[in-house]
Structures are given as C-alpha cells and as structure tokens.
Amino acid sequence: MKPRRKRSQATPGKMDIRGVAALARVSIATVSRTINHVPTVDPTLAARVWKAVQELNYLPNTQARALVSGRSRLIGLIVSEITNPFFPELIQEFEQAAVARGYEILIGSTNYETQTMEVCARRMLERKVDGVAVMTFGFEDFFLDRFAAENIPYVFIDPAPSRPLNSVLAVNYLTGISEGVQHLAVLGHRNIAFISGPLNRRSAISRKEAFLSCLHSIGLKPNPDWLIEGDHTLDGGRDAMQKLLAQPNWPTAIMCSNDMTAIGVQHAVFEADLRIPDDFSVIGFDDIHLTEYTIPPLTTIRMSCRDLAARAMENLLSRGKTIAGTAPSAASAAPPPAAPNKSTFRPNQPSATITTHLIVRRTTGLPRKALQDLRQDPSSQTQPQQPPRNSRQRGSVQE
Amino acid sequence: MKPRRKRSQATPGKMDIRGVAALARVSIATVSRTINHVPTVDPTLAARVWKAVQELNYLPNTQARALVSGRSRLIGLIVSEITNPFFPELIQEFEQAAVARGYEILIGSTNYETQTMEVCARRMLERKVDGVAVMTFGFEDFFLDRFAAENIPYVFIDPAPSRPLNSVLAVNYLTGISEGVQHLAVLGHRNIAFISGPLNRRSAISRKEAFLSCLHSIGLKPNPDWLIEGDHTLDGGRDAMQKLLAQPNWPTAIMCSNDMTAIGVQHAVFEADLRIPDDFSVIGFDDIHLTEYTIPPLTTIRMSCRDLAARAMENLLSRGKTIAGTAPSAASAAPPPAAPNKSTFRPNQPSATITTHLIVRRTTGLPRKALQDLRQDPSSQTQPQQPPRNSRQRGSVQE
DNA sequence: CTGAAAGCGCTAACAA
C-alpha cells in the first residue's frame, strides 16, 4: 500500500519541523527541544536551529503541539454580553495577559440565555481549552460541573462560594456599595432606589443584597417600590427609570447595578425633562471608561477589571497542566529572548478578592428638598423664581 | 520498546473515537463518517454510532481534526481597539456567524501599533486560521502579504482597492457623509469642522477625503484650521474639540470620523459650558448603540456592522479550503439535525459594498446665527426672554 | 458500504 504522500515533500511555504531539522543538520527532536527552550541543547546546534528557523520563517504548528501535548494553550472567556463596554475592557486585559504567556482566548457571550450558555460550554469543551474564566453571573452550575468533569480549571465570580475555593474570584461589593450609600446619605438622601441586574439567577442578587444590607446598616429601610429589576443594559436602565417615574412617589437617588443601567437612567431623566443631579442623584457600578464622558460624568463604583483579569489568568494558569508540561513561554520562533519566564505565579492560589471603591463624579448632589430647605430656612425671604422643579426651560426644543 | 501507553485504555472521562467505535461495534472509520454526515453510511450503523456518541458524551477532538484536515475552523478577526464599542458590536455579529457554521473566532487588537499588528499577524499564522478579517485601517500591507503567502484568505476594508478585488470590503462612505454634510448645509451651517481618525496611515484618510469632497460639491471650502486629527477615541475627541475651542473662530458644526470622537466632543462642549446643538451641531459615524443614549442623542452615520460581519464571513468561507474539504457543518455530536447546511453562500463572491446612511437625532440643529436672524428679522419686536444663547438656566451649577 | 492502516506535525520516552 503506497503512502498517501511522501513525508515532507519540501512543499514551499509549508515548512515543518523536518524541514528545519534538515536545514540545520540535526534531528527533529533537537529542533523541538531548541524551540521549547529545553536547556540541555548544545549551543552550537541551537544556533544552527534558530538560523534555520529564521531562514525558513518557520512557525510551529499549534494544532500538532496541542494534540500531542494535550494542552491547547487556549483559555476560554465567558461573558454575558460583549456589547456591554465593561467586558471589552476586561477582554483587553485578558488578551494581553494571555498573549504574553503564549495563550489565546476564546470568547463566548451567553446573552443571559441558558441555551447559549450550553453552546458556549460545548465550544470550550470541544476546543479543549486549558481553562475557563466565567465572567458572568448566572452561569448554570451544571456547565461548571462539565468543566470539572473534564478536569478543566475554571474560575468564576461568586460572592458566596458554593464551589472549590480555588476557583472563586470573590468580589467585595460591599465596600464600594457601602461607600456609595454613605455618600448619598451624607448628601442628605433618604429615599434611595436600586435598579438591579437580571434577578433570574442566584448570584445576580448579590449586588442588590449588598445594597439592602448597607441601607439597613445606616438605619434606612428600603421602599419595595423602588427596587426595580433591570437587565444590565441601556434599554433596561431606561425602562426601569421610566417605571420609577411613573410612580406617585419618587426617590431622590438611584443606585444602579452597573454603569450601562445608569446611563440608561440618565437618558430617561433627560427625556423626562428632569435633571441630574438636581432631580435625582445616580450612581453606577463598574467604572467603565465611558463614565468619565457621560453628561454629566457619572459617579460610580470602580471594580478593577485589570485586577479581575490578572487574577483570573493567574489562577487558571497556576492550576493548569503547566506544572507537568513544558515551560510556559511558547516557542513561537523567537530565538533566545532572554530567559523563559517561568514560575512567576504562585502554585495553588486560593480565591482572590477584588475590592470596589466609590468614584465621585458629577451625578450625585444634594437632594432637591435639601436645596429648597437651604433656601427657605434662613428666614423666608422672597424667592425670586422658585425655580427648581420642572421650571428649567430648555434652549430650543427640537422635536 | 514498550509503548508509552496502551491505546485507548478506557480512560474514563476522556472518550475518543475508538471508544465510540467499540461501543457501537463498528470501525473508527465508520464513526468518523457518521459524525461527518457522509451520506453513504448504513442507517443502522449510523444509529448505533449516534447512540454511542450520546451515551459517552463524545465530543470530537478539534485539534486532531485540524491537524489531519489542515483546516482549523478558526477565523481571525483583527480590530483596532476592542474598547471602541463599535467593535464589540461587530464581534458579536462575527461570533454568531462563525459559531453557526462551526467556526470560532480569534480576536486580535492592534491598538494602532505596528508592533502589535505584527504580533497579531503571527498569532493568526501560528494558529493556522482558515481566514482573516482585518476590520481596521492601516494594517500594513506587509502583513497582508504574509497571509497571501500562506494561502490564507483575508478580507479587509478599503475604499480604494490596491489588492485582489475579492478580498476587499468596499465601504461607501460618500453616501452617508454626503447626507450628513447636506443635512448641515440645509440647516444653514457653512462653517463645518472635521475631526478625523489617526491619519498616520493611508486609508484612514478616506473618511476625511469623503468629507472634503462633499464639502466641495456643495460649494463650500474647508478651513484648514478646522480639520483636526483625532484618534477615534473619547479622549481624542475631547482634545480635538478643545483645540477647536481654543481658536479665535469657531465652526458651527462638527463632523466626526466616528462616534467615540463625537461623544468626546459632546463632553468637551459640556465642560466648556456650551450646548449642543445650540452652540454646535455634531455628527458622528458608525451608529453604535450608545448613540441613542447620549445627551442629547447623537446624530450619526450608520454603517451596518451586521452587514459588514456577514459579508466578511461569507467572503472568507466561500474562498476557503471548504470546497475541497468536508461539509461546512461540524460534527459537534449533534445527531442528524436536519440536513447539513451546505452551500448557502455563493462561490467566489467579489468585493461587497457596504453603504452608509445618515441617522438624524438631536445633536444637529440650526446654527446660532440663524436662530438670531430668525428672531431679529421679522421686525424687531420686544423679545420677552431672548432665550437661546446661554440663557437657559442650568438647574444648579455643580462644580 | 465497511474496515484497515497510513499518516497530519509535533513531543516525549527511551536508547545510544
């Protein structure tokens, strides 16, 4: 039976390890060792190999490597909605961290749909990712189990770990939210609403609970009518605010479960011809870059996505098959670029905690009533225009 | 020499094609044919195979498939800055299109740096992507050539094709920009500024040139001081507007090379205590979702990223090795899910043209001067409040 | 229509 094709027919443009070996007059094993930075290679031979690599413009075939080594050098990254600017910022960090270590990231968006989650999980499994970072809430435990079953390390965000500790990225919502609530309280707000994320899953509730507990701790009790469920989107924020505006009693401040919601709120307030922060103070969550640019710039709670990404990658890689495998630095065809950067992270890191902090910008201020009081108390003098409520004339109406 | 490990040691949880074959009492070849939907498989055997697949929860190993077939089912997607919301919207479309056809996408952001472009190109090459969509301007021709050399289909955006036609996605900027300029002209604007993208590369100039040519065609000549170079970011837009504001003469309208720039402009105007559209009309470009939510909502030029993504994928896949390869639908372990969806796109599609259109929202209006004229001409009657200019009282100044 | 077997390009035992 004749072989399908003679091995390594010197096909131009499709250089493989054999071609390099031939040109360098060494065995393919030596080539492999060289490009993998195995230290026991004779420098003379190594030099010849690198020369051949450059000359032939050789790039190792990742598929083959993955097949034999069992490690794909692919990290899965599951987010809820890539369209929410928080995630691109996160993805950017992931990309950098991954590429720096010779990995690629595989992105999957769940769009909050169980069906899509399943597809994402399957994709990750099929591509044999070396680890998965689940950066969204409400990812069904069931799918997490599948990763566990395949022995794929995963990390996910959870305020109340129900899982192996080393796979949890704990986010300390409380700090930031409590700073936010106190900030509002100090300004004089007593009527604070909260627009949550999608509440259909267990963990999406945590920011809301953090809010409730902060409220309680400063002696305020929540008005159930002011606890609105949003969905972390612009539209959701706008709709939620419209619901609030439709009620007979209005809060004076609104905390939002994320920045997109807050931007939606700003829009709704603008459409209603009301003003921020005069009529309502609003606070977001995430501190996406855009918040510096909203009108007015949004007061929000910062959660460092750089930290999040770094911690997640660190955690994943430190638990991977790396220990038994090759050096973390890929061959890539970069000659001897300083020493391979191994072991820069700790062995079996437990859960990391990401903290959150309030960033005050310009959507928070004194509540209207306080402003009026300020004006009325000092002894009731004539109030020239009694302006505040609804009195503002907009320049030119353009509809 | 003893083999490293007996083949298929019935390792639980790590099911391979052999396991399926054993359970189904057929050869691995039959399993392969079945899951690849080769039509000549005996239905009885096929049924047994699918049953085994389900029972074992078998997922074909993508790496192995890729290695032997030479096709990775990976599509590269190169963008400039994932942090610009236009791209996530684009990526979302790509992800859907890719996954639907059994592909994954590999994302690379160049951040406009040549160095990073090189890394991106290398990553794509190493992972042996089946095609690359270059959705950013200024990607060096040099790297494009490498793809060509490796016989990897690529598409990129270019208004003036300097490359094989079938790899160009032509975007018709002129339509949208001309609609924008005319819209402004009709409103009475004669002094129109343009904030471009980064001009350091050939093709980034095209939107600007489109603008210039539109200006010319309605008999206006550009003021060089009002042609500012931005960089397609929020910060860049703000800075550019500040430069404009520092000049002795102000334009009455500003067109921006993308939406982020326009949002930066809105911010700068806000900071300067001026108003849009009263003091300046502004028009963006891209029509990202966010533009509906800016304050006020941004008039912009829509370029359908859904179209862009669809066209790019279509183009890439139709040119790929698919023709000689297997059916486009992956095995994935989906039994007989209706007929495999083959040949839904045309064979060797030439360049596609994406059109652009003006979306009028609320950042464009009459220029100040026109407003004043309106008021003064009709016969100078008492003007009760002379409201427009700066007259609007802002609720409370919050600095 | 089915099964046996030859590799895809590479890594990792093992032998030398």
Add this chain to the structure above:
DNA sequence: TTGTTAGCGCTTTCAG
C-alpha cells in the same frame, strides 16, 4: 547531550 521512534485522535485513501 542527541537521535530514534511511538503515538496524540482523527480523516482519508484503498482494498475488500
């Protein structure tokens, strides 16, 4: 230290 060689899991001839 270096070379030889056996597969990684799969697709695809080719012979039955």
